[in-house]
Amino acid sequence: xxxxxxxxxxxxxxxxxxxxxxxxxxxxxxxxxxxxxxxxxxxxxxxxxxxxxxxxxxxxxxxxxxxxxxxxxxxxxxxxxxxxxxxxxxxxxxxxxxxxxxxxxxxxxxxxxxxxxxxxxxxxxxxxxxxxxxxxxxxxx
Amino acid sequence: xxxxxxxxxxxxxxxxxxxxxxxxxxxxxxxxxxxxxxxxxxxxxxxxxxxxxxxxxxxxxxxxxxxxxxxxxxxxxxxxxxxxxxxxxxxxxxxxxxxxxxxxxxxxxxxxxxxxxxxxxxxxxxxxxxxxxxxxxxxxxxxxxxxxxxxxxxxxxxxxxxxxxxxxxxxxxxxxxxxxxxxxxxxxxxxxxxxxxxxxxxxxxxxxxxxxxxxxxxxxxxxxxxxxxxxxxxxxxxxxxxxxxxxxxxxxxxxxxxxxxxxxxxxxxxxxxxxxxxxxxxxxxxxxxxxxxxxxxxxxxxxxxxxxxxxxxxxxxxxxxxxxxxxxxxxxxxxxxxxxxxxxxxxxxxxxxxxxxxxxxxxxxxxxxxxxxxxxxxxxxxxxxxxxxxxxxxxxxxxxxxxxxxxxxxxxxxxxxxxxxxxxxxxxxxxxxxxxxxxxxxxxxxxxxxxxxxxxxxxxxxx
Numbered sequence: 001x002x003x004x005x006x007x008x009x010x011x012x013x014x015x016x017x018x019x020x021x022x023x024x025x026x027x028x029x030x031x032x033x034x035x036x037x038x039x040x041x042x043x044x045x046x047x048x049x050x051x052x053x054x055x056x057x058x059x060x061x062x063x064x065x066x067x068x069x070x071x072x073x074x075x076x077x078x079x080x081x082x083x084x085x086x087x088x089x090x091x092x093x094x095x096x097x098x099x100x101x102x103x104x105x106x107x108x109x110x111x112x113x114x115x116x117x118x119x120x121x122x123x124x125x126x127x128x129x130x131x132x133x134x135x136x137x138x139x140x141x
Numbered sequence: 142x143x144x145x146x147x148x149x150x151x152x153x154x155x156x157x158x159x160x161x162x163x164x165x166x167x168x169x170x171x172x173x174x175x176x177x178x179x180x181x182x183x184x185x186x187x188x189x190x191x192x193x194x195x196x197x198x199x200x201x202x203x204x205x206x207x208x209x210x211x212x213x214x215x216x217x218x219x220x221x222x223x224x225x226x227x228x229x230x231x232x233x234x235x236x237x238x239x240x241x242x243x244x245x246x247x248x249x250x251x252x253x254x255x256x257x258x259x260x261x262x263x264x265x266x267x268x269x270x271x272x273x274x275x276x277x278x279x280x281x282x283x284x285x286x287x288x289x290x291x292x293x294x295x296x297x298x299x300x301x302x303x304x305x306x307x308x309x310x311x312x313x314x315x316x317x318x319x320x321x322x323x324x325x326x327x328x329x330x331x332x333x334x335x336x337x338x339x340x341x342x343x344x345x346x347x348x349x350x351x352x353x354x355x356x357x358x359x360x361x362x363x364x365x366x367x368x369x370x371x372x373x374x375x376x377x378x379x380x381x382x383x384x385x386x387x388x389x390x391x392x393x394x395x396x397x398x399x400x401x402x403x404x405x406x407x408x409x410x411x412x413x414x415x416x417x418x419x420x421x422x423x424x425x426x427x428x429x430x431x432x433x434x435x436x437x438x439x440x441x442x443x444x445x446x447x448x449x450x451x452x453x454x455x456x457x458x459x460x461x462x463x464x465x466x467x468x469x470x471x472x473x474x475x476x477x478x479x480x481x482x483x484x485x486x487x488x489x490x491x492x493x494x495x496x497x498x499x500x501x502x503x504x505x506x507x508x509x510x511x512x513x514x515x516x517x518x519x520x521x522x523x524x525x526x527x528x529x530x531x532x533x534x535x536x537x538x539x540x541x542x543x544x545x546x547x548x549x550x551x552x553x554x555x556x557x558x559x560x561x562x563x564x565x566x567x568x569x570x571x572x573x574x575x576x577x578x579x580x581x582x583x584x585x586x587x588x589x590x591x592x593x594x595x596x597x598x599x600x601x602x603x604x
Contacts (some may be wrong), residue, residue, distance in 0.1 A: 004291045010375055011297075018382040021401070022312075025334055028395040030326040043323060053254040053261050056194040061329060061392050062467030064258060066535075067181065067190050069547035070467060093181040093548070095189060117326050118393040122463055122540065125391070131460040132403060133390055 033116045038109050045110025052097055061120050068094060072120040075112050084108060149214050150498050152231045156211030157491055158583045159239060160204045161576045164484070166246075167200030168569035175562035181551075195249045195261040201479060202259070203242045205343050208487045210238075210277060212350030213299055215494050217284055230276050237273035241266055257332060260313060267314055271307065278303045293365035294374050295356070298349030301378060302342050309338035330394050337385020344483070345381070351439065351486040354493050358436055359426075373415065376408060384409070387457040391466060399459070406457030413450050416443075434496065434510065438489030441518050445481025448525075449474060464540070469557075470532030477525050480517070480568060488514075488575055495582040506578035513574025520567025527564060531557035 035042050049055070057068035064070075074083050087104050090096035099107070118135060125133045174193045177184050214231065245262040248254070255263040281303055285296060292300075313335035316322040321331055356364050364370065386394075386402020416423075423443065452474050456465050465471065492510070495501065502510065531554045538550050551558075 007291060007297070007371065011378075014375065014378055014382060021383060022334075025330060025398060026321075026327075028327075028330075028398060030324050030330070031393050033325075039323075046322075046325075047255075050257055050261075051254055053191040053195065055258045056191045056261070059467055060325075061389070063329065063333070063388065065190070065194055066467075066469060066472065067178070067551075091548075093185055095185055114325055120391055120467075121543065123543065125463055127460045127463070130403075131458050132396075132400065133459040133463050134396075135393060 031117050033113055035109070035113055035116075038112070041106050042109040042113040045106035045108070045113075048099070048103055048107050049110055057094070060114055061118075070120060071111060071114070072118075073115050075108070075115040080108060080112075083111060149231070152235065153211045153215035153494065154499060154583045155235055156207045156214060157494060158580060159235075159242075160206075160208030160211060160487070161491065161580050161583075163200045163207060163242070164204040165573060165576055167197055167204055168572050170197035170200055172562075172565055172569050173197075175558075175565040178558045179555075179562050189252070191254075192249050192252055195254075195259075196246065198259060199242075199245055199249065199262075202343075205347065205479075205483055205487065206238065207242075208491060209302070209343060209346035209350060212353070212487075212490045212494070213277070213281070213346065215498065216350060216353045217281065217296075217299065230280050234273045234276035234280070237269040237276070241269040241273070257313075257316065259336065264314060264317060267310070271310055274303060274307050274310070278307065291366065293356070293362070294370050295349040295352040295365055297374060298345045298352065301381075302345035302349060305338055305342035305345065305381060309335045309342055313339065326393055329392055330389055330398065333388040334385050337388065338381055341377075341381030345377075347483055347486050348377075350490045351442070354435055354490055355439065357493070358433055358439075373412065376411060380405060380409065384457075387459075387462055390459045390462050403457065403459060406454065409450060409454050409457070413447075413454060416447050416450070434502075434507070435489040435493040437511070437514055438485045438492060441514065442482050442485035442489070445477055445485065445521075449477040449482065452477070464536045465532060468532035468535045469528045469554075470536075473525050473528035473532060476528065477521070480521050480572075481525075484572070485518075488579075491579050495579055499582050500585075502578055502582060506581070509574050509578055513571045513576075515571070516574060517568050517571025520564045520571055523564035524561050524568060527557045527560035531561065 054071075055064040057065045059065070059070040060072050062070060071083075084104060086094065087099065087107055088096075124136055126136050127133055170193055173188055174190070174197050177188055177190050177193060181190075245266055248262050248266070253263065254261045256267075260267065281299065285292075285300075288296075313332060315331050315335075316328050321328050352365060356362050383401055383405040386398050387406055390399055390402070452470075455461050456470065456474060534554050534557060535550065538545055538553060
């Protein structure tokens, strides 16, 4: 690996592998979420999530800030009325963002979309013999 | 020729000074963030966490970018003694990055967002950052294009840092395209893929400077050309490219992505093995060079590399990650690597540059720097342990009482938050002790002419 050619060959091989793997990640299958005519409003909700920087306190799939709870499955775990009440009025630690009704609906649609992509809490996973984790199969899904 | 030296010294010091100011701002915002953890209700409206967190994170990111680029401008020297010859491009690059950084801070203060975690500013502000890195790439290319023979390792690291920053920074904006942005899981997978490589890219920029320093301090230029050094460089590059999937084990992505991450992250065991294998000789090197100021910072970084690597390998095992993910253990790892490794390496570089190019320190300044080094590292250890404690506590509570409301969970973790908030003040004070004399030196003595060549040990001895 002392010669420039040797170094360049190793570098180029790694780079080619990186490009191929990147391509794979881009086209790999992801869960299809049927939102019907609510798809557009869910995307609006995603924009609102970013515009209010919700991820500074909340997580989706465990990624984000830890001052507030993970919201991936808040819709199925706590229900829409609960989520709606908190988004509307805030809590002791969460400010009231003074969102309009349309914005509250959009954020809820986004959280509903997130909820439909998968489950995040630990009891929904099993560990295989290699130490890898897999989502448990749920009857009827 | 002298003018070229001056140009790059001036540029290098500009970058270093700006970086140090962002570092001071970053730790100050961090202290305020710690207060919010202690008094979330009382400070909810006065210090909104939605603004504080990006202010803290982005300040530290800009500290890393500015100071590592500063090192590049100071150390990238051609064989014939020329520096990067790009007065206009270099200054334009600086201005673009500075304008973007200041505008981003103003946006956060005003509560204007639109991006995503870590790059929360409106996406248009990514353009000047990307262009500034493009100009850095051009400057770097101009400085090395006529080089003959194999490159030393630090030049590979700098080149990789620039190229992969541009690639992964651009990739982190693919969410603007509907194909990525409209599918949450694909979007998050690509987001964390790009972030993993992005962190790897600035690590390359930092490590390039640190390796250059090690060669200079030891007086052994062959360090940068040994096959084993190259082996570990390529292993690091391999991890930069493929070791990001541990962030998204819980995300419903393909098994190929998750197994690749698992396998690749286990190659870090080789790096851990090397640290343990060479521990005795590292210790004797440390004893031999303990009198050199920058070396002290390198020793501190070494200790943090060991601790955080061990932690990273454990966290990369999916069965363990299932419990650590989404807890403060992740924050402990991020803080340990950013403060313990990156910041210590960059401060080593800044001490080296101040001593070599900008007149050095007075005895009082040296004492303050040493106090700062001990205070920041001692406090970081308490901070790190407190975050791990909070993370373990959170995981245990979530497993034992899955229905526990989040507010009650946070209340139970309060003792850990008190420890991390207090030790956070210690880190900030320690870093200020180090950064202020560095800033003073750069501000007051940057016009001093190049010193006569002296043996490294005489230049950097602090006592």
